Amino acid sequence: MENLEELAQQMRRYIDDPVAFVVNVLHAQPDKWQEDALRAIGKNSRVAIRSGHGVGKTAFEAWCVDWFLFTRPYPKIPCTAPTQQQLFDILWPEISKWLKRSPLLDGLFEWQKTKVTMRAMPERWFATARTASKPENMAGFHEEHLLFICDEASGIDDSIYETIEGALTTKDAKLILCGNPTKNSGVFKRAFYEDRDLYWTQKVSCFDAARVTDDYSQRLIKQYGEDSDVVRVRVLGEFPKAEPDGLIPLELVEAAMMRDASMEADPDVMLDVGADIARFGDDETIIVPRIGGKVLGLFHYTKQDTMTTCGKILSITKGMMAEYAKPHATLHIDDDGVGGGVTDRLREVVLEQGLNIDVVACHNGGAPGDKEHYANWVTEQWCGLKQRLVDGDISLPQDDELAAQLSTRKYLLNSRDQIILEDKKTFKKRIHRSPDRADALVLAFSSGGSVDTSLAQLLGGARFYG
Ligand SMILES: Nc1ncnc2c1ncn2[C@@H]1O[C@H](COP(=O)(O)OP(=O)(O)OP(=O)(O)O)[C@@H](O)[C@H]1O
Ligand SMILES: [Mg+2]
Incomplete structure (x- = not known):
């Protein structure tokens, strides 16, 4: 008592x-x-x-x-x-x-x-x-x-x-x-x-706040600017403003990062993997697997040769196929520059090992499906991703860089009234880094490109289109 x-x-x-x-x-x-x-x-x-x-x-x-x-x-x-x-x-x-x-x-x-x-x-x-x-x-x-x-x-x-x-x-x-x-x-x-x-x-x-290192805040400010939405929301505790010429508002990205997308119940929905390839230098190689609207991870590496990158892409893909019992996967690879070598080697391995994997070579400057509204393929894909974020059926991993890259890419209307995404060089000049995480995500959700399926390879390696 x-x-x-x-x-x-x-x-x-x-x-x-x-x-x-x-x-x-x-x-x-x-x-x-x-x-x-x-x-x-x-x-x-x-x-x-x-x-x-x-x-x-x-x-x-x-x-x-x-x-x-x-x-x-x-x-x-x-x-x-x-x-x-x-x-x-x-x-x-x-x-x-x-x-x-x-x-x-x-x-x-x-x-x-x-x-x-x-x-x-x-x-x-x-x-x-x-x-x-x-x-x-x-x-x-x-x-x-x-x-x-x-x-x-x-x-x-x-x-x-x-x-x-x-x-x-x-x-x-x-x-x-x-x-x-x-x-x-x-x-x-x-x-x-x-x-x-x-x-x-x-x-x-x-x-x-004593417990957040100044490095974190300073890095985001240096890269994206004190008035950017990423800094407002993630450092200053201010509500976002939405950049007037930004293609994807941070609000949409943050919502997707706070969403539990239940895994697609439909067994027909297979694995898609996007990969943006870097070699040496500061840019990163990014690999993004997804099933339906759910992004399963964001893998990043620097300073790797293309053979190692191929190995990483395949081991992540095979691992995810086994884990989620998916008999088929599609790889969407940035085929420009160093990516070309990766696409070729991936196709070789897929053939050698008889894997049920399609390799799609993607060209940012390629022709869009809708030529009336989009100036090029990559703009169409970014707009497609934006639409899915608006529809609210995507869940993304929490990642500062991904949030920043998606929400700071700008767009313009060209003289033919088509939407055109700010090119990578201008973005890099402004932000001092490549938008590689966002690009890999966009690739993971992309459609079209130069499809060279395993079937096509068996038929003699002909490209279907592109
Ligand atoms: N006053 C404190 N003394 C000791 N540890 C603390 C104190 N406040 C927070 N922490 C620890 O610091 C870490 C980060 O804090 P916490 O997760 O609460 O931050 P948060 O604001 O919720 O972060 P986020 O924005 O990521 O949600 C946690 O491990 C927490 O236990
Ligand atoms: Mg918290």
Whole structure:
């Protein structure tokens, strides 16, 4: 009993003081902005934080989960994020990391894969992880002590927030929204503008955060400019502006990087692999495999000879075919310059080994299918990718460079009113690097080119077209 009374005292002590809880119980030292935000959630019902990458948002959210669990009787804490990876691989382990710092909390609570429960009454006292894939996932929570946590809040659909809103009825119901400000509409954006009277808000730039190295921020600024959307969203914590002559707005790219595209159920959808080839020098060789709308990875290498590159492309392709049980793959290779040698060697190996793989040689300057609207093949492919991003059926890996390259490539209209993509040389002059990651992605999603299928090779190596 004495122990219980002591425990109750501790719970009461920290009920309005999350800063002291974090310092004394979790043994963490919050950064200045984290301290302000903790104080704010102690006093307010809604807190929204937008920031650059890596400033410590998820740690802050994890502390809030632990604090609310410890200080309220029978609390419910639904936690959500746009993707399973964000929720289960990042936020959920972060909660465990801090919980285990305190022998007291570790003894009281059990951390499980999708829940953290009070050992003594697991049904009524818990935090739970729910993906933001459908509003029902956030339904059914009506408690006196309720804390909703939304990580990567820009990527969560408004329909999910509607459900959450419906549950925020009691005096001790709280809501925390944290994320990079990737989208210019929706609840997260409005929290800082139209609805800001409802929220305590904070903006955290990477420059205000001790734990982000200046190198990261400076590199992005040097390359893309302080006013570029990539720097605004990923370093400064500002919403994007959308470059007036940029072909693909960053907002579309960020949305795809926060999307869980479920793997195409259709067994007829095969593997496609795009490869942009570099040899020596600073440019990278990039290999991008995808199945349907889901990009499976972004492999990058520098300073490799073309034979090694062929080996890498084939081993990645064969590995993915085996892993996803795909009997056929299509390789889309940038055939200009050093890529030509890679295409030739790949075709040779495919033939020698009798692989069920087509090799497509792609020429950026080649003829587009739609000659009325596009000046060349590569412009048509970039526009095709943009359309798929607009349609929202693509999921991309989180990658700063890829986001930057996709969103900073410009376009023009030529004298024949055709769209023409800014050429590589001009891009390189402006940005000081090749748009290789974006180009490889575009290749992975490309159609057409000079098809030289294994069948064509068997028929005598004739190219079908191109
Ligand atoms: N005050 C702190 N003391 C010690 N470690 C911390 C602190 N704040 C954050 N961290 C650690 O720093 C790392 C990065 O923080 P975190 O993941 O919370 O950043 P983030 O803002 O969520 O990043 P992202 O923008 O990538 O989502 C994590 O390992 C986290 O545990
Ligand atoms: Mg985070």
